[in-house]
Amino acid sequence: MKAPIGIFDSGIGGLSLLPAISELLPQENLIYLADQAFAPYGQKTESAILKRTQQICDQLVKMECKLIVVACNTVTTQVIDQLRAEFTLPFVGIEPAIKPAAQQSKNKIIGVLATQGTLQSTLYKQSAFRYAAACKIVEKPGTGLVDHIEKGDLQSRDLCRLVEQSLRPMIDEGIDTLILGCTHYPLIRSLIEEFLPKEIQIIDNSHSVAKQLQRKLVEQCLETTTTEPGQITYYSTARHHHMDVFVNQSIDYLPL
Ligand code: DGL
Numbered sequence: 605m606k607a608p609i610g611i612f613d614s615g616i617g618g619l620s621l622l623p624a625i626s627e628l629l630p631q632e633n634l635i636y637l638a639d640q641a642f643a644p645y646g647q648k649t650e651s652a653i654l655k656r657t658q659q660i661c662d663q664l665v666k667m668e669c670k671l672i673v674v675a676c677n678t679v680t681t682q683v684i685d686q687l688r689a690e691f692t693l694p695f696v697g698i699e700p701a702i703k704p705a706a707q708q709s710k711n712k713i714i715g716v717l718a719t720q721g722t723l724q725s726t727l728y729k730q731s732a733f734r735y736a737a738a739c740k741i742v743e744k745p746g747t748g749l750v751d752h753i754e755k756g757d758l759q760s761r762d763l764c765r766l767v768e769q770s771l772r773p774m775i776d777e778g779i780d781t782l783i784l785g786c787t788h789y790p791l792i793r794s795l796i797e798e799f800l801p802k803e804i805q806i807i808d809n810s811h812s813v814a815k816q817l818q819r820k821l822v823e824q825c826l827e828t829t830t831t832e833p834g835q836i837t838y839y840s841t842a843r844h845h846h847m848d849v850f851v852n853q854s855i856d857y858l859p860l
Pocket of ligand 1: 618719787
């Protein structure tokens with residue numbers, strides 16, 4: 605049995621990273637854990653997120669994961685340093701892709717759509733200061749978006765209204781680059797594109813996370829050496845959820 609890579613998010617958002625990860629590392633076994641009993645994380649306090657994610661990481665360690673991917677910007681930007689300090693296995697996180705956005709933006713006006721927790725975090729602010737000091741950054745919390753996506757709603761009228769409300773101020777400020785700074789948002793990328801003028805480019809860093817994961821596996825000598833295809837096992841901490849809108853296989857209930 606190959607030791608799996610554990611991947612977790614507050615809910616289904618982290619699923620947006622799986623295509624890039626499976627494409628780059630098709631032999632790896634993956635465990636995807638959606639903490640839907642405690643979702644959304646975006647407006648929870650840092651201490652509540654830390655306590656909950658410690659429990660999740662304990663669980664992934666019990667499942668013999670060799671590495672943990674924090675498939676959540678809110679968790680990465682707030683508590684990944686504490687998790688790294690507490691657990692001995694390696695971590696890979698995801699945070700808003702400020703550096704590539706600053707490099708790719710022509711007019712140096714960048715929009716960041718993320719949760720309130722991410723936008724208020726020290727790590728996010730440091731990255732913005734370090735990599736985009738020459739840019740104007742228009743930040744907007746995607747209030748309510750995660751709740752709709754978690755219900756499997758990808759196109760209702762209410763969701764469209766919220767997407768438009770989030771994007772409008774950024775479009776009005778003249779952004780030419782939009783960072784999707786929450787892993788849930790790529791799941792409604794086509795809806796976002798409907799409201800976004802064509803010339804605005806969208807930055808979604810799932811491929812950079814997959815590459816970073818590959819580098820970390822090599823660096824720590826943790827890549828699987830077998831050639832048979834890896835399996836993905838899905839768990840949710842909620843008994844009732846809408847993950848089957850996105851996942852075409854059984855999802856195990858994991859009370860936590
Ligand atoms: N998908 C998460 C992120 O990337 C968390 C969203 C939430 O639970 O509010 O930030």
